[in-house]
Amino acid sequence: MAEAVLADGKTDGAPVLRGPRGIPRPPVPLVVLIAAAAVAYAAYSLARIHTFRASTYDLVIFDQAIRSYSGFGLPIAMVKGVHNGFGPDFSILGDHFSPILAVLAPLYWIHDGPETLVVAQAVLLALAIVPIWRYTSRRAGAPSAYLVSGAYALSWPIAEALAFDFHEVAFVPLLSALLVERYDAGRKGQAVLAAGLLLLVKEDMGLLLAGFGLFLLTQRGERRNGALFIVTGMVATWVSSRVLISAFGGDDDYYWAYGAFGPDLPSAALHLLTHPWDAVTMLGTPPIKLRTMALLVLPLLLLPLASPLTLMAVPLLAERMLADRIANWWEPRYHYNAFLIAVLFMAAMDGAARLRRLLGPRLRRSREPSRTSTGVPARPFPRVPPRPVLRALPAAGLLIAAALTVPSFSFSEFANDTFFQRNERAKAAAAAVALVPDGALVEAVNPVGPALSPRTRVLLWDWQPRDAPWVVADTRRRQFPFATRDEQLRRVDQLVARGYRRVFQREGFVVLHRPGPDPAVIPVSPRTQVNH
Numbered sequence: 001m002a003e004a005v006l007a008d009g010k011t012d013g014a015p016v017l018r019g020p021r022g023i024p025r026p027p028v029p030l031v032v033l034i035a036a037a038a039v040a041y042a043a044y045s046l047a048r049i050h051t052f053r054a055s056t057y058d059l060v061i062f063d064q065a066i067r068s069y070s071g072f073g074l075p076i077a078m079v080k081g082v083h084n085g086f087g088p089d090f091s092i093l094g095d096h097f098s099p100i101l102a103v104l105a106p107l108y109w110i111h112d113g114p115e116t117l118v119v120a121q122a123v124l125l126a127l128a129i130v131p132i133w134r135y136t137s138r139r140a141g142a143p144s145a146y147l148v149s150g151a152y153a154l155s156w157p158i159a160e161a162l163a164f165d166f167h168e169v170a171f172v173p174l175l176s177a178l179l180v181e182r183y184d185a186g187r188k189g190q191a192v193l194a195a196g197l198l199l200l201v202k203e204d205m206g207l208l209l210a211g212f213g214l215f216l217l218t219q220r221g222e223r224r225n226g227a228l229f230i231v232t233g234m235v236a237t238w239v240s241s242r243v244l245i246s247a248f249g250g251d252d253d254y255y256w257a258y259g260a261f262g263p264d265l266p267s268a269a270l271h272l273l274t275h276p277w278d279a280v281t282m283l284g285t286p287p288i289k290l291r292t293m294a295l296l297v298l299p300l301l302l303l304p305l306a307s308p309l310t311l312m313a314v315p316l317l318a319e320r321m322l323a324d325r326i327a328n329w330w331e332p333r334y335h336y337n338a339f340l341i342a343v344l345f346m347a348a349m350d351g352a353a354r355l356r357r358l359l360g361p362r363l364r365r366s367r368e369p370s371r372t373s374t375g376v377p378a379r380p381f382p383r384v385p386p387r388p389v390l391r392a393l394p395a396a397g398l399l400i401a402a403a404l405t406v407p408s409f410s411f412s413e414f415a416n417d418t419f420f421q422r423n424e425r426a427k428a429a430a431a432a433v434a435l436v437p438d439g440a441l442v443e444a445v446n447p448v449g450p451a452l453s454p455r456t457r458v459l460l461w462d463w464q465p466r467d468a469p470w471v472v473a474d475t476r477r478r479q480f481p482f483a484t485r486d487e488q489l490r491r492v493d494q495l496v497a498r499g500y501r502r503v504f505q506r507e508g509f510v511v512l513h514r515p516g517p518d519p520a521v522i523p524v525s526p527r528t529q530v531n532h
Contacts, residue, residue, distance in 0.1 A: 041122030056449025094250025144395035203240035209233030306351030428507035476508025
């Protein structure tokens with residue numbers, strides 16, 4: 001069999017390994033890196049489920065929705081609809097417009113459970129390495145591409161996304177990186193396809209397209225395409241947020257978080273036009289916003305600031321940082337920063353390439369040894385590293401910086417010897433879950449819902465009685481959505497007063513049961529907002 005060879009020619013600027021029939025093959029080290037990342041991500045997420053560190057909000061929401069998709073129905077998430085006041089038949093398309101999640105439904109025919117979602121997310125996040133590697137290899141060579149890919153794999157936004165179970169963000173690093181890389185390679189049709197798929201991920205992904213349009217406005221000969229991306233992105237965002245979400249039973253003002261500027265978009269836009277300083281002030285209110293934005297660029301050595309590609313991230317980042325409520329949006333925790341991280345890594349390498357071109361003439365002059373009056377070189381060695389080493393320095397710096405952030409974020413849990421083992425509380429949670437019969441309607445405290453979701457109908461245990469025959473509560477630790485542990489204790493006392501009987505109590509977990517049929521109508525909470 002003929003061996004694969006590195007093609008000297010290039011169809012899109014990246015080195016390509018070709019097999020005996022000319023079919024492109026990814027380099028073996030790249031395949032190993034992607035596989036290692038996917039396995040590590042999956043192991044981390046599965047361990048969280050196994051040890052009851054995962055959560056009903058939001059993992060069970062997506063689990064119920066994809067299970068509904070797999071039965072060829074709308075993505076109904078009873079746990080979301082009942083808790084937030086939309087009703088038990090609520091489709092999550094009325095919460096976030098994310099129809100791309102339907103592509104995961106066939107996986108539920110293989111394994112029906114939240115484990116499927118976190119494994120799929122692990123693979124999707126790891127696959128983003130491919131376009132990041134190709135883009136970087138064109139600008140700095142294959143060694144730099146491997147270093148940057150490793151830095152992305154270790155990056156804290158990916159770690160925090162995995163630590164918050166599963167979300168539609170799983171698709172974004174791959175699709176956003178494909179949009180940039182394919183357009184950069186001259187494959188504009190493929191880039192447009194990636195852009196179209198991005199619009200199916202979430203209602204605000206049009207802001208990423210608009211940001212890419214802003215970048216194209218800075219590129220010679222691309223201004224018309226840039227304007228098209230901006231218009232398409234903004235129109236798509238408006239249609240998804242104001243029309244489609246309402247059409248699926250949602251509230252188009254549910255996530256309005258800009259009350260400091262006005263009650264709606266027109267009034268807020270007018271306020272910002274007439275009081276622009278208020279926007280600047282809001283970017284630092286509260287100060288945690290500044291920390292989050294600093295964390296996005298400091299581990300990237302500030303290199304994205306040298307690239308106009310960073311404009312792609314600006315609208316989506318501004319959407320979060322201009323908000324005056326929904327604190328999850330601007331914190332380093334949770335999954336929101338993973339929407340931007342692939343683009344920022346690519347911008348970092350583009351910035352490094354631009355700086356190298358800017359400083360290149362000076363570096364070449366510094367390589368020339370000075371000479372004495374007799375013509376003898378005064379220095380036998382150049383003052384700067386040779387070019388291959390110099391080109392790899394920024395990428396090496398990114399990898400080192402990413403590694404240095406690991407102890408401060410969720411991947412640090414890998415260093416805990418007990419991370420993959422159930423402690424006594426987790427064992428008690430497993431015993432409590434085992435008491436609930438298959439098919440039962442159950443109100444489950446936040447950490448135990450994922451274990452029950454594949455075989456029961458899960459509601460979130462909260463402050464509103466639902467009259468479910470089974471309840472799994474926690475009286476030891478404060479759990480979402482309760483404000484205090486005392487509230488949880490009172491809720492258990494209320495259930496006992498309503499005729500529930502304690503059938504299990506250990507390590508703070510309490511299982512309560514009241515014989516009888518399911519309620520004819522499940523009581524629904526007043527409509528409330530949840531940070532997700």
